[in-house]
Structures are given as structure tokens and as C-alpha cells.
Amino acid sequence: MATLKKDSLIKGTLILAAAALVARFLGLFQRIPLDYMLGDEGNIAFSAANMVYMIVLMIATAGFPSAISKMVSERYALGRPDEAQRIYRAGLLFGAVAGLVLAVSLFVLAPVFATIAKKPGIDLAVRAIAPALLFFPIIAMMRGYFQGRQMMSAGGTSQIIEQFVRVILGLLLGWIVLVLGWGDRWAAAAITFGSVFGGIAAFTVMLRFGRKLKRQDAGSRRTYNAEASAAFMPSRPAPSRMPASTLRYRTIYKEILSMSIPALITSVAINFINLFDVTFFMRLTERFYTEAEATLELADYGIKAVSLAGIPPILAIALSSSIIPVISSAYSLKRMNEVQRQSSTVMRIVCFTGVPFALLLTVASYSITGLIFASPSGSGAVAAMSAATILQITMMTSNSILYGMGKQRLSMRHTIIGLVLKVVFSVAFAPFLGVYGLILASTVCFGIVTLLNLAKINKEVKLFVLGKRWFPYLLAVALAALAGWGAEVGLLAVTDGWADKLSFLAAAAVATIVVGGIYAVLLLALRVITPEDVASFPRALRGPMNKLLRIFQRGAATA
Incomplete structure (x- = not known):
């Protein structure tokens, strides 16, 4: 190793x-x-x-x-x-x-x-x-x-x-x-x-x-002691003799x-929401579904919707884990400019990367569900949950920023408010909307927690996520989603006589290319991604992204 x-x-x-x-x-x-x-x-x-x-x-x-x-x-x-x-x-x-x-x-x-x-x-x-x-x-x-x-x-x-x-x-x-x-x-x-x-x-x-x-x-300790001795400095105790910390358990x-x-x-918020929905699904939706319908919907929800909708937040989960020690270290040393920079960078990354996955699973849920699973049943719930994950991503990331800043009690308070609203709206919506009522209640929870978190973070350090670039960013998202939906519907119609799996594969593949391609091109063409953003990307991506940026900049200049 x-x-x-x-x-x-x-x-x-x-x-x-x-x-x-x-x-x-x-x-x-x-x-x-x-x-x-x-x-x-x-x-x-x-x-x-x-x-x-x-x-x-x-x-x-x-x-x-x-x-x-x-x-x-x-x-x-x-x-x-x-x-x-x-x-x-x-x-x-x-x-x-x-x-x-x-x-x-x-x-x-x-x-x-x-x-x-x-x-x-x-x-x-x-x-x-x-x-x-x-x-x-x-x-x-x-x-x-x-x-x-x-x-x-x-x-x-x-x-x-x-x-x-x-x-x-x-x-x-x-x-x-x-x-x-x-x-x-x-x-x-x-x-x-x-x-x-x-x-x-x-x-x-x-x-x-x-x-x-x-x-x-x-x-490392032995190396330090050797160097200290050579420089006539007091050395640290040898590892075997190092005194134990007096910090009590x-x-x-x-x-x-x-x-x-x-x-x-x-x-525990996301897992609580999923467990709540599964545990009380039969009880809350018994006025909307028959028992047989509820069993089918619950099986699709647990196996298909929860699984596929769990893909878009992956990067946010990783960021939530990696950002805590980085912000905590900077905050403990009162380096507020670094806290602001890292927090803004994290929020910008989740906007750029989490949204296209959620878009794709929303607009092409029928084909993707039908391709992966035995049938496309439950694709409506997949689409609804995938759309909701956009707010879930911002909730999770902002929670971690507050935690790194030592504001964990505020984060907890906001999450509890969101979970209470989730329960209240689930009880209100599920008897009339079925599984979509439960998902709508979850979306309310994610949105409220995100807004409360961002309000508190901005009181401590002013986040700069996209600034004046929000409108072109939202335009890129909307156009990519519309084009992806059109591509899926069109391919399903064209391949109507094909074998189901082959038709689903063609529609899902084309929708993926259209959503990803148009989204990336529009982010560059509308200058949503700047050279400063590219500088924060991993080294392997900086070269290609800078070349694409120069191409679009030259095109804009000649136009």
C-alpha cells in the first residue's frame, strides 16, 4: 500500500x-x-x-x-x-x-x-x-x-x-x-x-x-526527532514513551x-423519510389505492424509485463528507475568506453536477426504468423523486457547511422543522395523491431546510455561487430538460414496433446524450462556467475545459 x-x-x-x-x-x-x-x-x-x-x-x-x-x-x-x-x-x-x-x-x-x-x-x-x-x-x-x-x-x-x-x-x-x-x-x-x-x-x-x-x-515522529536532534532542538518523546492524553473519555x-x-x-433525515414512507404507505394511501394496488406501488417505490433517485445526490454525499474537515479546520483558525471560498465552491459544484443527473432521470424515467427493471411500472414515482433530489442535494450540502462552521444545532433545528412538515404534509396529501403525495411532502421538507440553512450561512459568510449567472444557468437547465423529454418521446414513438428493451435502450441513450450535451454546451456558451470555475476543477479536466472555453469565447468574439 x-x-x-x-x-x-x-x-x-x-x-x-x-x-x-x-x-x-x-x-x-x-x-x-x-x-x-x-x-x-x-x-x-x-x-x-x-x-x-x-x-x-x-x-x-x-x-x-x-x-x-x-x-x-x-x-x-x-x-x-x-x-x-x-x-x-x-x-x-x-x-x-x-x-x-x-x-x-x-x-x-x-x-x-x-x-x-x-x-x-x-x-x-x-x-x-x-x-x-x-x-x-x-x-x-x-x-x-x-x-x-x-x-x-x-x-x-x-x-x-x-x-x-x-x-x-x-x-x-x-x-x-x-x-x-x-x-x-x-x-x-x-x-x-x-x-x-x-x-x-x-x-x-x-x-x-x-x-x-x-x-x-x-x-514521521522518528524522522522529526532525528531532525530536531541534528538542529539542537528538543525532540518529541519516542512513540513507545509518548504520554497518553489526559483528555478523559x-x-x-x-x-x-x-x-x-x-x-x-x-x-438520518433521508433514511427517516424513506422509512416513514415505506412503514406507513399502506395506512396513508388506503383511501387512494386498493390493497393490491398499494402493494404494487410500494414495491415499485422501494425497489425502483428509491434506488434510481439515489443516484443524483451521490456527489453531494461525497461533498458533505469531505467539506466538513476542510471548513472546520479553516473556521477553527478564523480564516473566514477560506470558509467563504470553499463553501461557495461546494455549492457551485453541486449545481453544475447534481442537476443534470436529476434532469435525466426525471425526463427519461419511463425508458430508464423499463430498461433496467422488469417493466416501466413505477416510472412516474421515479421521475417525481428524481426531481425532488435537486433540493435534497442543496439541503445535504448546506447542512454540512453549517456543521463545519460549528453551527450543528442550527442545522439540526432546521432539519427537525423539515421533518415535521414532511409528516404533516404526508398525512394531508397521501390519502388524495397516493405515492405522489408522499414525494411532494418530501420536496417541501428539502426546500424549507435548504432555505433556512442558506439564510444562516449568509449571515456568517456571504456565499457567492453563481451571482448574475443564475438566469443563464436556469435557462440551460430548462432547455436541456425540454430537449431530453422531446428526444425520449420521439424515440419511443419511432421504435414502437421494436422489442421493449431495445426501444427503451435507444430512447434512454438518446435522451442521455441530448440532456448531457445540450446542458454542457449551454453552460459554456452562456458563460455560466468561467475560467475561475475551471481552475477549481480536477487537473485532468482543466485542459479540455479551458480549450472549450476558448473556442466559445472566440466564437462569441467573431459573432
Whole structure:
């Protein structure tokens, strides 16, 4: 393994985004055969088990990873690495204990959750995934520590390995169970049990990175002592004799909890929304659907809509993780210009990159859903959820900016307001609009939290995202969406006599090219992207983007 180095904001984001993208597509890859392997009840059991597991996992970690990332970053910035190590050990201890307690609790209480959801068949799948909680809280603490050291490759690598193992072994176990004739209920449980193997694999990877970093830190201290001795400077204590930090665990946990509870509320928001919708779907929509219709809609929602709509926010998730230690370090040193620059850059990046993916999944949802899954049923919910993710992206990113600035309580307060509105509007809309009522309520939540966050951030540092470029940017978005929708409708009409999958493939491919191409060309032609923006791009993209910018600038000059 090569030497571990600190990652810049852009590089760290790209590492986490690449890992999240691979993980998301592997998760989607797992759901595609599920649509063919399992019936509606099996799909509902798999979706519900994963959603309740994610909520319990976040409770088990209690927001500690983000808090550890922030605290470790601050300690290293202030030259107190011994305290950072003590914080890390406290996090590991908490993760081990919380994971054990909640793994047992989830296993025991699985039938209660199944009764609330009015789907008694999901208890087995919930119990099958419970043992994964023995590993993932500890893994989360380790990833938080590495993020605090601004070394994103450890968490990214472990996430990819985890997903490969989880998906492959889970599908294999599910196939074996179906071949044995045990039915959907046991097959869904077998597939969710793949998460346990994924946890073991991820834990092994993180241990390997941890040993590497420990040796590297020890070597750095020895090098420093040798140089100090040569320069007649006092040397640091040898690693074996370094005194332990006097920072008490009670003090550490008090500091962590003051940050982690707000982090827990904000990070659990999306999973809470998905779990709320799945848990109360049958109850809230019983006036709108028959029981058979509701079962079909719920299966499509959990397997198709949640999976596909989870793709656009991938970069925002990566940015949310990588921006916290960067802003925290700058804010702790009172470098407000750097806080302003990094915060503005992050918001600009999510506008440029997250929106086109959401647009594509919105305007071409019918073809994409029909191509990937057994049928295009549920494509309307896919389109609605994908459109809503535009506001979800801004909510998540602005939450992380506030967290890095030490305003985690404000972020928590705004998120709670949004979640309360989500529940209220779901109860109001779902009986009359069905699944679209639930999605509309989620959109209200995302929008309100985003507005509240941005108002508080601008009081601290004035964000400069696009300035006068907002109108041309929105024009580029609207024209790209309109062209993509027209391309999909046109191709579906032209290929009406083709095999379904071939027709969906042609329409989805053309829509992707049209949306991506027109969006990129208009951003450059309307000068939404400037040379200053390009300078913040990864090095590999700067050259091509600068060439394209010069082409459009020369064209505008000659015109």
C-alpha cells in the first residue's frame, strides 16, 4: 500500500464520489435481479429491512463519525495529535458497545416493526440483517477518523469492497434459497444477510489502512526527532514513551454528543423519510389505492424509485463528507475568506453536477426504468423523486457547511422543522395523491431546510455561487430538460414496433446524450462556467475545459 497522504477538497470529494457511485450502482445492480427473482412481497421485505437497518445503524453511531472527523481535524490543525488519538479510541469503544446492543434489539423487535408496517413477512429479512450492526458502527468510526485526517481513500476503498461482497454473496445466497424452494420470504432474508459479509470485508480493509497509518505516524515522529536532534532542538518523546492524553473519555463523549446528536438528526433525515414512507404507505394511501394496488406501488417505490433517485445526490454525499474537515479546520483558525471560498465552491459544484443527473432521470424515467427493471411500472414515482433530489442535494450540502462552521444545532433545528412538515404534509396529501403525495411532502421538507440553512450561512459568510449567472444557468437547465423529454418521446414513438428493451435502450441513450450535451454546451456558451470555475476543477479536466472555453469565447468574439 502506498504512503497515505492528505487529500484536497476536490480530490477527497472525487474519491468519495467515485466510491459512492460504485456503491450506488452495485446496489442498483443488486435490485435489478431482485425485480426478476422476487415477487412484490419479497421486494417489500428487502427494501423495508434495508431502510430500518440504515436508521438503526445511524442511531448506533449517533452521529459520531462526523463529530470525530471534525474533532480530529481541529486537533491536528492545533497541533494536538495525542488528543485526536484519544478521541478515536473513545469512538471505537462507543461503536462496539452500541453496535452490540442495537443488533440484539433489532433482532428481537423485528416482529413489532413488521406489525406496524402491516407486512408480517418482513420480520425475517430484518432479523437477517441485524448482525451487520456488530461491524458497521466500528467501521463508521474508523472512516470518520480517516476523514478527519483528510485521507478519503481508506473509507472509499472499504465502501467499494463492502458493496462487492454484499451484492455478490447476497444474490448468491438468495438464488440458492430460491432453488431450494424456500420462497420469497427466506430469499429476501438471505439476500439481506449479504450485508453481514460486506461488513466483515469492510472491517478487514479498514484494519489494514489503520495499521498502515499507525506505522506511518510512528515513522514521521522518528524522522522529526532525528531532525530536531541534528538542529539542537528538543525532540518529541519516542512513540513507545509518548504520554497518553489526559483528555478523559467523559469529556470526549460530552464534546462528541454536543455535535453528534445534531449530526444524527441531519444525517438520518433521508433514511427517516424513506422509512416513514415505506412503514406507513399502506395506512396513508388506503383511501387512494386498493390493497393490491398499494402493494404494487410500494414495491415499485422501494425497489425502483428509491434506488434510481439515489443516484443524483451521490456527489453531494461525497461533498458533505469531505467539506466538513476542510471548513472546520479553516473556521477553527478564523480564516473566514477560506470558509467563504470553499463553501461557495461546494455549492457551485453541486449545481453544475447534481442537476443534470436529476434532469435525466426525471425526463427519461419511463425508458430508464423499463430498461433496467422488469417493466416501466413505477416510472412516474421515479421521475417525481428524481426531481425532488435537486433540493435534497442543496439541503445535504448546506447542512454540512453549517456543521463545519460549528453551527450543528442550527442545522439540526432546521432539519427537525423539515421533518415535521414532511409528516404533516404526508398525512394531508397521501390519502388524495397516493405515492405522489408522499414525494411532494418530501420536496417541501428539502426546500424549507435548504432555505433556512442558506439564510444562516449568509449571515456568517456571504456565499457567492453563481451571482448574475443564475438566469443563464436556469435557462440551460430548462432547455436541456425540454430537449431530453422531446428526444425520449420521439424515440419511443419511432421504435414502437421494436422489442421493449431495445426501444427503451435507444430512447434512454438518446435522451442521455441530448440532456448531457445540450446542458454542457449551454453552460459554456452562456458563460455560466468561467475560467475561475475551471481552475477549481480536477487537473485532468482543466485542459479540455479551458480549450472549450476558448473556442466559445472566440466564437462569441467573431459573432
